[in-house]
Amino acid sequence: MNRIALVAALSLAALPQSPALSKDTAGYQVKAADVLATEKALAGPEMRGRGSGTADEARAAAWVAAQFEKAGLSKAPGMAGYTQTAPLVRHTVAGIPTLTVGGAAVPGVSVLMTGGGRVGGKVGIMTDPAGAVPDADVIVYTGPADKLMQLRRVARGKTKLLLAAESDVTRRYLNMIGGKPQIRTTLEGAPERPSLAVAALPAEALARIAAGSEVTLDVPVATEKGVTTNAIGYLPGTDPKAGVILLSAHLDHLGVRPDGVVMPGANDDASGTVAVIELARSFAAMGPQKRGILFVAYGSEEIGGLGSTWFGERPPVPLSDLVANIEFEMIGAQDPKLPKGSLMMTGSERSNLFEMMKSQGALIAADPYPDQHFFERSDNYSLALKGIVAHTFSGWAVVPTYHQPTDTIENLDIDYMTNAIRSLIAPVRLLASGDFKPEWKAGGQPKP
Structure with a gap:
């Protein structure tokens, strides 16, 4: 066990506990109190801002992995546990x-x-x-x-x-x-x-x-080796030939600045990771769908999407099996340009996934910032380049707390987050249990 993994394992016991799961016929209910509790675990002081490729990121990944296991998810095919590590080369100004x-x-x-x-x-x-x-x-x-x-x-x-x-x-x-x-x-x-x-x-x-x-x-630069960590859970499908849905977010943030200031990253992207965890709890309580569902929280998005790149190169299921990817990024605040309560879907015009999700009650709207090219600026993009219909759902993409020490839990709208996550359960369930397969519209698939 390397030093980062050891620190992560030893620190798990000191972290906040996840809410109890309900396995009754009603299934797991997404509640604001649980959303807040998970946010506090990820963006609280124990995680020190979850800096990319640090022991703090590894600790956060281990905690998310524990939530996947506790919810009842399986290990992904071919994996010995619920985390996937990737070797890094870190450069520093010397x-x-x-x-x-x-x-x-x-x-x-x-x-x-x-x-x-x-x-x-x-x-x-x-x-x-x-x-x-x-x-x-x-x-x-x-x-x-x-x-x-x-x-x-x-x-x-x-x-x-x-x-x-x-x-x-x-x-x-x-x-x-x-x-x-x-x-x-x-x-x-x-x-x-x-x-x-x-x-x-x-x-x-x-x-x-x-x-x-x-x-x-x-x-002048110096180099050192490091590790980044993805957390991965899997709900196998009942039809192995039907494909797999990928629900993802990035769990890292900016960590501790050189001046000692902690960057909590409550919105970016603890909020998206919360969505993945809450959906994992919901679907684990429902039981297997026709299609399998992968729940993934990537490391090292903030320094170049390295966790998602590693995942895309070494996926636990063949990329050809992935039917669609929904990435969650900064869903903790309502954008004033969006309809009340809605998340924006980047690249919504590129595929038919937007129309299907919206028709099933998803609180989503088109991206009001096309000039900012947000479709190309999150972990979904590396998979989209490989042909997978992959989009990001986001709240206020240009929120004033972006990459600031003020990106704290106190500046989140927990009710907005909770309602948005709830609205996605029915359309994701249709995506996982039905025959609908998202497709790119003409000219929608990005080219490498």
Whole structure:
């Protein structure tokens, strides 16, 4: 047993107990008190923010796994227990980053994110965030500060380094990640993928960088090995040929910042994990459906969807057996742009799952933020790229507490969560017990 697994096992006894299950004919009833109790177990001080790939994440995964077992779920096919671990290579900044322009050092650089090491090349200037990305290794962005992160998503894979002026946006982002650059953690043995470094520097220094200049960013790094943990429970189906439904969420969050501040992650994504646990309790009490149901809580979503990537590469059932995946992400607060009580379904226009779920009483609505590309920004996406109809159900995706120390239980709407989870039981049961098989609409399936 490795050190992280040992810490997780020894800590289980000290954690809050789950609510008692009812096995009577009425089945398990989703109650606000139980939703709150599970939230307190996951987002309380004992879990220390469930940092990705840490002993705290492993402890949270062990607790979720224990809830699956206690509910009466089986181990997934081929698994010896209720957790799945994946080896990580963690990179850390080992020195002061330096930025040079034409060989001369530029002071005041703040690195927001990096793959580590040295990147650079000739500069292209970009002012319009909606315009074409210049064919250059380094982009100097001079447009609106509030569009920087949107541009980052567009520029990924098209350039190596994105430079922008220091602003409230960059300062808030650095504060959110603890004042140190966000640096990639990878699955051990995974092929190297190109990364995009993002850095900010004083506006006057940025203005002096001309198109065609040679710019280099050097970030010294060190590496260490780690582990991330998924929790997996399984309700076998009565018809092995009917396929399997996957209900999932990510259990990790940002952990403890370098300044000692704990990031509780009550909404992101303890709330989604609560939904998976409550549905697991409900369906375990009902008993087997025609289709099997996998209940999964992934680790290390916050550092690149590593737990879901590992699961997708080593699933306990063949991916060809997966009929659909519903991911739960941040369901703890009502988005003011959604109909009262509703969750949003990302990519709702891409498949026929939305219409089926809604017709059966699911409190869901279309994503009101198509420009934010939320469909591509959660654990569902890696499975969607493999052809599986996979969507995320979310509450307030741009909630003010996002990645803040204020993402606490006190800022959740427990009644909203409870009602939303209850509304999903009937449509998920139809999905698991009937013959309906979700399909992509024309042009809906994303391409790798």
